[in-house]
Amino acid sequence: MARTSLPARERSLLPTDAPLSLLTKTGQPVVDPELTMPDDDVLLELHRRMVVGRRFDTQATALTRQGRLAVYPSSRGQEACEVGSVLALREQDWLFPTYRDSVALVTRGVPAGETLTLLQGGWHSGYDPHEHRVAPQCTPLATNTLHAVGLAHAATLKGEDTVALVLLGDGATSEGDTHEALNFAAVWRAPVVFLVQNNGYAISVPMSKQNIAPSLAHKGIGYGVPSVLVDGNDPAALYAVVRDAVRAAAEGGGPTLVEALTYRVEAHTNADDATRYRDADEVAAWLDRDPVDRIEAYLTARGLLDDARRASVAAEAEAFAAGVREVMNADVEVDPAELFEHVYAEPTRQLREQAALLAGELA
């Protein structure tokens, strides 16, 4: 392929020992020669979208308790990853999310009601992927990594400037597709960013039973993929790392593997009981590293975030949540005839017969 003739990149294949960061857990700025602190307006936008995203997440959890959603996998505590990575994308880029990335979707601009269609149970996906450049939320683990590589490589073949960002979790790095995707992306020098949100648990299974490499980011070296370890609760660092990776990909530098160290504050889903496999002390320690508090402390100390802006962001989040309630409290309109409509471009004769059978039952 043409891309393989490009000179090798100078970026390191190995991640740093310590995760990259730009803000300490109390919001103090850190100088890191690898990273540039995002501009103030970006930081303010990160804060705003994280506050709105968290409120959305809380609302979705509440709606699940009320029976409005069949299930909801919360990303509470992972807002730096969900928001920072999406804001680092350009309009022409694509996002390949998982079922836990509803906050990333609303940040990307997918309407909340369409984001939650899968979890509400009205259909398997609620939005037009081409309209938002967001693939359907992927339920099987790691399979979306290959879709991202394929889409990105097709962009290269067509001469389009498009980068694909694929989200996956720590558990998904054990799946074969992740490894095939890293290798394909490396060989094809595909413009892909792999963001592993290492939130500590694959449902109940901790990292210690998932992996014994020094980090998940170390897995990139075997494929020749430059890899980065970043503090996943540091929104400034997360944004900077993904933005740099997107830029490198767009400039022909190929893929990057990013591991973000974060924590799943809630259980796997509302149907899970996290007290069976982890201590309250562990959760408390991570709550002390909250990503929203962190950027709020920094912006406040800088004088960029005053009470008035804080209040207006909070009001925006409340209004967003009210909109979510309004959409989700309406009864879902489902059409049994639609079962047969999208299986093939044109329904087969057999499907038309079955549609008639069901219609007869419902008449």
Added chain:
Amino acid sequence: MSTMSMSGALNLALADALDADERVLVFGEDVGPLGGVFRVTDGLAARFGDRRVFDTPLAESGIVGTAIGMAVNGMRPVVEMQFDAFAYPAFEQITSHLAKMRNRTRGTVEVPVVIRIPYGGGIGGVEHHCDSSEAYYTHTSGLRVVTPGTPQDGYDLLRDAIDSPDPVIFLEPKRRYWSKGEVVAGRPRTGFDRALVRRPGNDVTLIAYGPMVATALETAEAAKEEGWDVEVVDLRSLSPFDDETVCESVRRTGRAVVVHEAAGFGGYGAEVVARVTERCFHHLHAPVLRVTGFDVPYPPPKLEEHFLPGVDRILDTIGRLQWDDEVCGA
């Protein structure tokens, strides 16, 4: 019109499709300079360049998964699985994503991917090289599953598959790759999902597909000695199924035998028997019977002749179709 092998016809179809539509890509293992282990992609990389015809890393899930992503981005990938059993690593991508993407997205995302799979036995292949895997795919809604029985269909069905907006599992009967026949490129095509009567007859309908089409035709000739006038229906499209053509034939003949290489239990033939029985019951003079591979793993080369349905076993089965009331041992 020219005489060519099925592999030649498939090669011509790929070349014509690449020529006709720049969105068509051909990739997989060894499909580049080598031209594929069966030479079906011979010369394509040289003619169309390595941006359109290329070798991939050796990983079948990766091949199908990336093909899905390329299709989302407007391409029409035609990928090769080197052998039937080597496609199994891609099973999740095929069944969970390729087959379901259109339905999942309410028709907003099309994934027009063709997966070419050489399948079936009869070539003396070692283990994992001779599976008849069609039932895994026909059981998955959202996929089209087609298989040519002649060089002409090798060309026509592959062009149809590549033109189709739906994902297609394209099963190539590897023991027939070298069988020759007349091929006309570019003629109006029969239709993607229609069965064809390959040989008319009055007494019994032999329903076959892929590698068994030639065996069925051979059987029909041999059956003349027994005084049976055998009709042969070539299914071509396993999914969707052409009830109309098959049932029209069976209603006329009143007897039917389904033939396939794959093991019988839970196999594709059971679906055919059920459909024919449900629709033609009052026209049947005998139960619809099957001639299939045994319910054992595909045998080693020195035993495959005992496994594969052949003319004698099919004739014996035709003989059991209750031609008179005494013969109903089955």
